[in-house]
Amino acid sequence: xxxxxxxxxxxxxxxYGYDDLNRFLSMMSGDEKHSEASTSTLDVIWTLYDKxxxxxxxxxxxxxxxxxxxxxxxxxxxxYAVLAAKGFIAPSILSAFASAESPLGHHPDRRRxxxxxxxxxxxxxxxxxGVGAALAIGLARSQGRVFVLMGDGELEEGSNxxxxxxxxxxxxxxxxxxxxxxxxxxxxxxxxxxQRFAVEGxxxxxxxxxxxxxxxxxxxxxHPEMPLAVVARVGGHQ
Amino acid sequence: MSNTMRSRxxxxxxxxxxxxPLTVVVLAAIGASGFSAETRRxxxxxxxDVGIREQAMIGVAGGLxxxxxxxIVMSYTPxxxxxxxxxxxxxxxxxxxxxxxxxxxxxxxxxxxxRTHQAPEDVALISTLPSWTVHVPGTPHEAEQAIRxxxxxxxxxxxxxxxxxxxxxxxxxxxxxxxxRRGSDSAPTVLAVGPVATDVLEATTGMDATVLYTTxxxxxxxxxxxxxxxxxxxxxxxxxxxxxxxAEVAAxxxxxxxxxxxxxxxxxxxxxxxxxxELRAAHGLxxxxxxxALESGRTQVAF
Numbered sequence: 001x002x003x004x005x006x007x008x009x010x011x012x013x014x015x016y017g018y019d020d021l022n023r024f025l026s027m028m029s030g031d032e033k034h035s036e037a038s039t040s041t042l043d044v045i046w047t048l049y050d051k052x053x054x055x056x057x058x059x060x061x062x063x064x065x066x067x068x069x070x071x072x073x074x075x076x077x078x079x080y081a082v083l084a085a086k087g088f089i090a091p092s093i094l095s096a097f098a099s100a101e102s103p104l105g106h107h108p109d110r111r112r113x114x115x116x117x118x119x120x121x122x123x124x125x126x127x128x129x130g131v132g133a134a135l136a137i138g139l140a141r142s143q144g145r146v147f148v149l150m151g152d153g154e155l156e157e158g159s160n161x162x163x164x165x166x167x168x169x170x171x172x173x174x175x176x177x178x179x180x181x182x183x184x185x186x187x188x189x190x191x192x193x194x195q196r197f198a199v200e201g202x203x204x205x206x207x208x209x210x211x212x213x214x215x216x217x218x219x220x221x222x223h224p225e226m227p228l229a230v231v232a233r234v235g236g237h238q
Numbered sequence: 239m240s241n242t243m244r245s246r247x248x249x250x251x252x253x254x255x256x257x258x259p260l261t262v263v264v265l266a267a268i269g270a271s272g273f274s275a276e277t278r279r280x281x282x283x284x285x286x287d288v289g290i291r292e293q294a295m296i297g298v299a300g301g302l303x304x305x306x307x308x309x310i311v312m313s314y315t316p317x318x319x320x321x322x323x324x325x326x327x328x329x330x331x332x333x334x335x336x337x338x339x340x341x342x343x344x345x346x347x348x349x350x351x352x353r354t355h356q357a358p359e360d361v362a363l364i365s366t367l368p369s370w371t372v373h374v375p376g377t378p379h380e381a382e383q384a385i386r387x388x389x390x391x392x393x394x395x396x397x398x399x400x401x402x403x404x405x406x407x408x409x410x411x412x413x414x415x416x417x418x419r420r421g422s423d424s425a426p427t428v429l430a431v432g433p434v435a436t437d438v439l440e441a442t443t444g445m446d447a448t449v450l451y452t453t454x455x456x457x458x459x460x461x462x463x464x465x466x467x468x469x470x471x472x473x474x475x476x477x478x479x480x481x482x483x484x485a486e487v488a489a490x491x492x493x494x495x496x497x498x499x500x501x502x503x504x505x506x507x508x509x510x511x512x513x514x515x516e517l518r519a520a521h522g523l524x525x526x527x528x529x530x531a532l533e534s535g536r537t538q539v540a541f
């Protein structure tokens with residue numbers, strides 16, 4: 001059962017802006033080990049929800065909506081902050097983050113949080129789910145697109161490469177993967193992360209993961225017959 | 239009419255594809271040849287072969303289910319249960335979505351291939367996940383019943399197919415415990431699960447024993463089992479890891495003093511080859527082995 005207790009509140013909460021996100025983030029504590037993972041995703045998630053995704057907090061199950069899958073479920077504070085800013089959850093629940101009374105865990109739970117499409121945390125599950133969802137949306141001839149947010153460390157999981165391969169082979173144009181590259185992969189990605197996708201038939205791009213205009217432009221290009229991978233670099237890159 | 243569980247799977251699934259636009263089949267290379275080119279053309283993108291990528295197979299099924307489709311997933315037992323087990327746990331169960339998973343190969347069909355293609359631990363593993371129903375049909379007819387019922391239920395089902403088969407279908411209503419032979423009030427009760435039933439009947443010939451049959455060991459038909467058990471001794475004979483269903487049976491008869499014994503596979507690392515019948519005998523699960531276990535009172539696992 002989805003958590004809907006705050007649904008009524010959401011109508012009073014919209015809109016908040018990017019400048020509110022730090023305040024929302026500061027309301028959540030107790031997952032400091034993932035604070036870097038959380039803040040690395042902040043600008044990409046914000047840009048997607050602010051500029052790209054066709055989603056409506058008042059109609060979160062619209063079959064024609066875009067789907068956002070946070071595959072990299074570690075450190076979801078940025079996700080929760082954006083969901084609060086965009087009216088999916090009430091900002092007032094952020095302060096109870098990860099408490100027994102809260103639906104907001106250290107990993108997002110689709111069955112507890114409105115607007116959360118997948119429950120994640122264990123790395124390497126989101127892209128396979130995204131491939132399946134994108135195929136299903138195509139079969140239904142709906143309009144939705146699927147955006148899967150991953151991490152460069154997460155890419156070490158072999159399951160991702162199964163999904164990368166078949167998405168390329170199937171030419172799934174409604175699928176986009178955004179890889180946050182904060183250089184956390186144990187052994188790096190010689191030749192560049194984007195090459196791992198390109199060789200399997202994906203259109204690829206590399207952007208500054210803090211540059212909202214570049215992020216929005218990169219994920220908005222037309223790619224009707226092939227999936228798109230955008231590597232969003234944050235920190236550590238020279 | 240198809241005469242193996244595997245061929246019955248194909249014909250039944252083609253029916254379901256025609257009857258239900260929400261049906262989608264997900265394969266990882268294995269089983270793809272079971273669908274004709276014409277069938278593939280007819281059902282377009284609803285037969286999805288991801289290649290030899292079992293984690294993707296379950297992940298894709300999860301994504302399809304998230305969008306309201308009803309996936310049927312099929313592969314060899316170790317490749318659908320063991321290799322992608324975390325995907326079953328997280329990409330299906332934890333998401334709150336459902337699929338019908340169908341394994342082929344059972345415990346001994348791949349006698350020649352050996353351990354890499356055998357997973358007698360499958361039912362035990364699936365049983366660790368909440369809300370899954372496990373089917374172990376004993377005949378192609380029972381397999382078809384299990385596939386159809388599972389598909390339309392909208393819940394999570396694991397169906398274990400094998401080339402092995404009972405001489406006849408013993409099942410009445412799907413999921414209900416059936417009585418195949420009635421012993422005296424003090425006789426032990428032997429519960430045969432799926433395709434071992436014919437051998438259990440042969441093994442108990444001339445013995446004072448009640449023989450029961452089920453194709454659904456989880457959740458077991460507790461009321462039917464309680465009503466059918468008369469004595470105090472229950473022996474479960476299962477074609478996979480010995481003791482897998484002991485907890486289910488124990489819970490069903492918890493209000494009566496009962497001794498439960500288990501006959502099944504105790505050594506998955508047997509590394510014994512040959513044909514399926516020979517491997518089954520080596521595991522002590524042919525009629526001779528089952529009789530030996532019953533007469534000796536020593537079963538592979540005692541609880």
